[in-house]
Amino acid sequence: MPDAVSDALDLVAAWAGRPVTATTIKGGLSHRIARVETEDGDRWLLRVLDPRIAEVGLGIPLDQEIANTVHAASTGVGAQVLHIMPGALVLEYIDGPTLDNPAVRDGIGEIALTCRALHQAPPFVNDFSIFRKLEQLVGVCRANDLTLPHGYAECLSYARDIEAALDARPLPAVPCHNDLLAENFIAGPSGIRIVDYQLSGNNDPRFELGDLAAEADFDPDDVARLAHAYFGHGAHIPDVRLYLIMSNLTWTLWFVIHDKLVGASHVGGAFDYSAEAADKFAQAVRDISAPDFGRLIDGRTSPPH
Ligand SMILES: Nc1ncnc2c1ncn2[C@@H]1O[C@H](COP(=O)(O)OP(=O)(O)O)[C@@H](O)[C@H]1O
Ligand SMILES: [Mg+2]
Structure with missing residues (x-):
């Protein structure tokens, strides 16, 4: 103990x-x-x-x-x-199973409603922007001489493009959890609950959805289902997908920093933080390099296939 x-x-x-x-x-x-x-x-x-x-x-x-x-x-x-x-x-103590990725995918409808219940409440005490968090984590890496993944610095210009695109079609900030990985959902007796407010703050709800989708490895169809369940329409799908990329890009550095500065003596010692960083960065690169990235920046999704 x-x-x-x-x-x-x-x-x-x-x-x-x-x-x-x-x-x-x-x-x-x-x-x-x-x-x-x-x-x-x-x-x-x-x-x-x-x-x-x-x-x-x-x-x-x-x-x-x-x-x-x-x-x-x-x-x-x-x-x-x-x-x-x-x-x-x-x-x-919430009695019930902690979700895993398949359970998040199966529970999209209820999870969207749970997010809405959180988002409709009065604001949290602080604001949160994934773009400012990215800058902060890059700063922590540079200040501590941590090596960024190969090719990471080149990707930062894409983050700026994404921010400019989203700034052009803003949504009001709402109280967001900002870290909706499966392990932070518990299926309690009265419905799905969300724990662990370590990254919470008022933010764009499209980040909440994109981050959730990144963490549960959603494909574009899953993202579309999630956006429809939350908004009741598909107009924000490109922006949720842009935020999915920002989640993978930014949380890559969360794992780099955890690996090097918090260390293996920590509670998650058996967890491979370095492999998780590489996996998230590979997914961000995959999506930035995909043929429809430009369309997402323009606020459009791929044509139907
Ligand atoms: N209130 C709770 N009731 C029951 N189980 C919980 C509760 N809070 C957390 N847990 C369990 O503990 C795990 C870790 O808790 P969490 O608060 O997410 O810690 P961390 O910040 O280290 O991720 C969760 O994934 C969940 O399985
Ligand atoms: Mg947690």
Whole structure:
């Protein structure tokens, strides 16, 4: 049991007024997560935040993450926040399976509705732009002499083209999760819930969809289904696909930085961060080099085939 969890456990027991035991939950890539139980059957989720994640730009500042977690709980989408401790949270334990990519693909309709429920709430405490995050992560790499993947610097001009295209057809910012990988969805008894607000902030909802699609390896037909389920029409499909590219391009550096600066001693130690970086970058290059990239920039999808 890592020290951070043991220390927090004493505080949880003091809050609960009863002894508690903890079982580490693996699967997250950033923080220390444990299921905490009492003898009489109460169960909670303990999330001990690792300050290094925010320090190297891989998450928003911890105070913002905590405020947004409370906010997301009030929408019913996030887990209820039961107790806030220094650098750690006790959350409602959501009973149900964590999704995987096939489950995300099968659940597109319900996931779109869950995103809408989060997005319709009042704003989060901070804004988030994937373009500013890209600049920040490039800066972290340069400041720490981390080697960018071969060909990465050349791709940055495409990110600028994408930003200019999207700026020309803006949508209002809404409170977004911004990190909708399958492991952050739990199919709870009352429906799909979203956990882990480490990158949350007010953002373009088309990024939320594009990022979700990138993480679950959606093909263009899946992206179209997701955009229709969320918007009720297909007008934003090219922009969701542009944001899918931005997700792969930017989160490539998330994994480069995690690999080199946070390190293998971390909770996700068995996970191959470097291979994940290479995989995401290869997908970004594939989509930037595809024949229909220019059409997406112009706001059009491919002709039907
Ligand atoms: N409130 C919760 N109830 C039940 N399981 C949870 C809860 N929060 C997280 N989990 C489980 O723990 C895993 C890791 O948690 P997460 O908050 O995503 O950590 P990380 O920031 O490290 O990714 C999730 O993928 C999910 O399986
Ligand atoms: Mg997570």
